[in-house]
Amino acid sequence: MKSNNFDTIAHLYDETRQYPEFVYENIFKLIEALGQLDSKEAKICEVGVGTGRMAIPFIKKGYAYTGIDISNNMLSKFKDKIANIDHINQVEVFQADATHLPFENSRFDMVWGTKVLRHISNWKGVLQEAKRVLKENGVFLHGEEYWVVAPPTVKVRRQWEKFIFEQNERPNRPFGVTDDHEIAKYLEEIGGKSRILTLSTWPVHETFLQKIEHFATRAGSSTFGISDEALENSVEKLKQWAYHEYGNLNYPYSGIRGFRVVMGTFDS
Numbered sequence: 001m002k003s004n005n006f007d008t009i010a011h012l013y014d015e016t017r018q019y020p021e022f023v024y025e026n027i028f029k030l031i032e033a034l035g036q037l038d039s040k041e042a043k044i045c046e047v048g049v050g051t052g053r054m055a056i057p058f059i060k061k062g063y064a065y066t067g068i069d070i071s072n073n074m075l076s077k078f079k080d081k082i083a084n085i086d087h088i089n090q091v092e093v094f095q096a097d098a099t100h101l102p103f104e105n106s107r108f109d110m111v112w113g114t115k116v117l118r119h120i121s122n123w124k125g126v127l128q129e130a131k132r133v134l135k136e137n138g139v140f141l142h143g144e145e146y147w148v149v150a151p152p153t154v155k156v157r158r159q160w161e162k163f164i165f166e167q168n169e170r171p172n173r174p175f176g177v178t179d180d181h182e183i184a185k186y187l188e189e190i191g192g193k194s195r196i197l198t199l200s201t202w203p204v205h206e207t208f209l210q211k212i213e214h215f216a217t218r219a220g221s222s223t224f225g226i227s228d229e230a231l232e233n234s235v236e237k238l239k240q241w242a243y244h245e246y247g248n249l250n251y252p253y254s255g256i257r258g259f260r261v262v263m264g265t266f267d268s
């Protein structure tokens with residue numbers, strides 16, 4: 001079983017991944033509409049909780065929250081944030097694998113994760129575990145980002161991969177699941193009802209230089225395992241390529257980003 005442990009990029013994770021406030025608000029609106037978490041006694045488990053980027057708004061709202069992750073460094077950032085919140089309900093943090101949750105059956109009202117199933121080869125095992133630890137009528141959510149309208153800067157990834165392959169190294173590509181329909185299909189196979197919902201869209205502006213920096217600083221998991229030398233060479237080549245193709249590396253191109261969830265409910 002393969003997993004991407006984010007230990008090596010925990011220090012720059014939060015500064016390189018930010019959502020507008022309304023992304024969180026719209027998740028809460030969905031949860032309120034579902035009605036499952038009306039009581040503050042309701043228990044939520046987040047798998048692949050990381051630095052708590054998605055968890056903190058829930059904890060601030062007073063939910064009983066359990067976060068698990070395999071990365072100690074990501075969890076340590078999460079724990080620092082929890083320590084700075086004044087009034088919290090019950091919060092638990094465990095270093096654990098999402099395919100082997102250290103919890104008894106039927107413990108949680110909601111199990112969820114964001115941008116995590118792409119990082120776990122046995123993602124089906126995660127969904128089975130989620131079902132096991134969910135109470136009857138519990139809800140599972142998996143959130144992902146995607147391009148609604150992609151700016152030309154997305155082409156950097158493909159070029160970067162080409163320059164890495166040319167140096168006889170391999171980019172770390174997702175080995176879990178990246179297609180929400182596959183997640184939805186498997187939720188149905190294990191007895192759930194599934195829906196895919198786009199919750200938020202927002203404009204983004206990105207320059208070629210910013211996109212190239214994302215690789216240069218190893219901010220993304222695709223650089224895991226790439227040697228420093230190959231990375232430096234690839235970044236140099238990327239700059240030359242982008243300058244040749246687009247001229248100004250500081251021009252802010254516009255795109256539209258989206259956040260959507262796959263929802264699974266397991267009725268009795």
Ligand SMILES: C[S@@+](CC[C@H](N)C(=O)[O-])C[C@H]1O[C@@H](n2cnc3c(N)ncnc32)[C@H](O)[C@@H]1O
Binds near residue numbers: 006049051054069098
């Ligand atoms: C892209 S990060 C997402 C973190 C957080 N959900 C967020 O959106 O900010 C993926 C996280 O999944 C964790 N992870 C990867 N494989 C895992 C596994 N098998 N069990 C638990 N966590 C895992 C990584 O360590 C990392 O913190």
